[in-house]
Amino acid sequence: MQSIRGTKDILPGEIHGWHTVEDRIRHITSLYGYRELRNPIMEYTDVFKRAVGEDTDIVGKEMYSFPDRGGDSITLRPEATAAVVRSAIQHNLTAQQQIARVYYAGPFFRYERPQKGRQRQFHQFGCELLGASGPEADIEILALAHDFLESLGIKSRELHINTLATPEIRQQFKQELISYFSSHLSELSEDSQSRLQSNPLRILDSKNPGDKALSANAPKMQDMLDAESKDHFEKVLSLLNALSIPYTVNPLLVRGLDYYSHTVFEFTSTALGAQDALGGGGRYDHLFEHFGGKHTPSIGFAFGMERLLLAMNAQESIPEASNPEMYVIGFESDESRKAVISCAHALRIRSGKQVIVDVQNRSLKAQMKEADKLGIGHVIIIGPDEVLNNNCIVKDLSSGMQYTKSIDELDAFFG
RNA sequence: GCGGGUGUAGCUCAGUGGUAGAGCAGCGGUUUGUGGUUCCGCUGGCCGCGGGUUCAAUCCCCGUCACUCGCCCCA
Incomplete structure (x- = not known):
């Protein structure tokens, strides 16, 4: 038995990096006033066909589509924007000239050949600013993306930017x-x-x-741009300059999804190999109309979370996970082990401490070793002798100092 | 979907046509109530899976699966 090709178990030993990224997502989005939108991971196939474009590889050969038991064609979402727009229209998120600032993070699915930084189930974090057409909207999205990468400490990266102008000009x-x-x-x-x-x-x-x-x-x-497209693009660039966000104008940058117009951009990293895009995005001013909604110019981006982690690992910028705070040790007698269980429980519930306890009936020495291995700060020993005296030994593992305390004092000692 | 590489203990890897080793990790011990360093010992492997060649295959051949590098595509 093994997991499906191109899917991965994220194990306890690697979860800390994910939590780090997720913490940064919550933090940076909150600084910009974006709130989370959680869409289903399944949509009617038509949602993606209409938005992403029939001629794209994503729709043409990469979607996980299947008929459900009622005969409807269902697709595991291969990208987010289409579903966000569907949802925004359905719930009128941009009614009465309102704009909406939303973000999402979660799994996506594409049937592709797995490679480094490319899986069949992968995870994206993205932001969408719905209902604003000006370059100020573009710069908000760009700055948010930039700040996010900065906060993760991803250094080896570049921002490429281009304009795709209007659909007419692109045609x-x-x-x-x-x-x-x-x-x-x-x-x-x-x-x-x-x-x-x-x-x-x-x-x-x-x-x-x-x-x-x-x-x-x-x-x-560039030679074909109309005045408005040109003006929009130049304003975006000058705002990037104003914020000291480095970028490269790349006239060859095109994005694979049909719905983009005007500003498109991509963040790349040399830490990634062939799949070198950390993420990208762009403006999609006409996507709402494709769904029968009203004209709602919008812009957004998406990052591949696995790729962010890859880049962070390459430069070792994932901070250390914190270790449990205490290990309460008992041994030899039932009374000792019983005292340990009560003491650990009290420390957790009354003092809010993270407490580990041996569950394998192991020796004092074995428990000391484990405590050391886990990077525990303090060990509390309640052996048979301590049980008799109603006290315990508190040992600071980093200094090696230890004191005898009465059991009742413990709560106060650790606050 | 196409082309190349790899697949041996938990991890990183050696190895030989006669059913396997190292380092690290794990567990235990170093005189019996105290971790991190030594030293000693132990556990642990259908040598990815299926088939073929052979007296005999982990090693050769074919297939398959997975991973990996590139193409493609994208996050």
Whole structure:
């Protein structure tokens, strides 16, 4: 028996890193006034088909979709934004000109070949700012993402940013790309040839050397920008400058989901290998309309939590987990062990201490060793002699100092 | 979906066509009520799984599964 390919058990020994990331998520989002939205992990398949785009790999070949017992087509969510928008429309989160600031964190599913930083069940944290169209919204999202990475201590990273302008301009741009690449069809990689009609933007992103060379001389989106798109992008960049957030404008940055427009961005890290994106996002001004909602310009990002952990581990920036505070030791007699159980219980309930107790009937020495191994601060020994005298020995393991206390004094001693 | 690598004790890894070792970890002991250092001992492995070749396979061949590197894709 083993876990499903591409899925992982997160074990007690590694949970501390996850808790660290989760603590930072709660902290940073609260600084910006974002509140958590918890969506189901299943949606009707149509939610993703409509939002993400039929031609994308995600929808085309990576979704876990299945008919449920009633015959409806259900999909395990491969990404969050579609579901967030569905939910925002359903519950009118942006009614009456209101904006909504939400975040989410949880599991997502894509049927892909597992690799470092790529699993079939993975976890994302993301934020969405719904209902605001200006560059101020973009910078809020960008700054939040930046602050989050800073707070995790992830140093080796870059922010790449680009604009995809409006759907109309992107359509024109696609046509230009198609005609440009068509005239160099034979020089294009096989993959890119097959994508030429369906998703020519992706060719710009190709890692194939031949494609790269061609892309360098391809038509540029910047040359086709309308005044509004250009102005929006420039304002975003100048706000990044104002906040001293470093970035690189990358005209070749395209994102794989159809719904983006205007600002798109990606955080990469050299600590990750081939799957080098820590996370990314962008503006999606027309997604609500796709669902039959009213026009609600929005922007958001998502980070891969496994990748954040990978980057943190690579530079050892995960802080030490804290150890239990006490170990109460008894041995040899039933009275001693009984006293230990009562004492430990009292320390937990009355003093709020983290207390470990031996449950294997082991020797004093074995318990001392375990206490040391666990990094325990104080050991309390209640042996047969102490039981007779109604006292105990308190030993500070780091200094080696020990004192005799009456049992009744313990609560007061540890506050 | 495509190409390469790997798969031996809890962990990191050696190894040989004749059914296996090290280090670390774990447990116990070092004269009987006290941890971290020594020293000693012990536990622990269908050598990923299935099939084939062979008198004999952990080692060779095929398949399969998993992980891993890259492509693809993306978080």
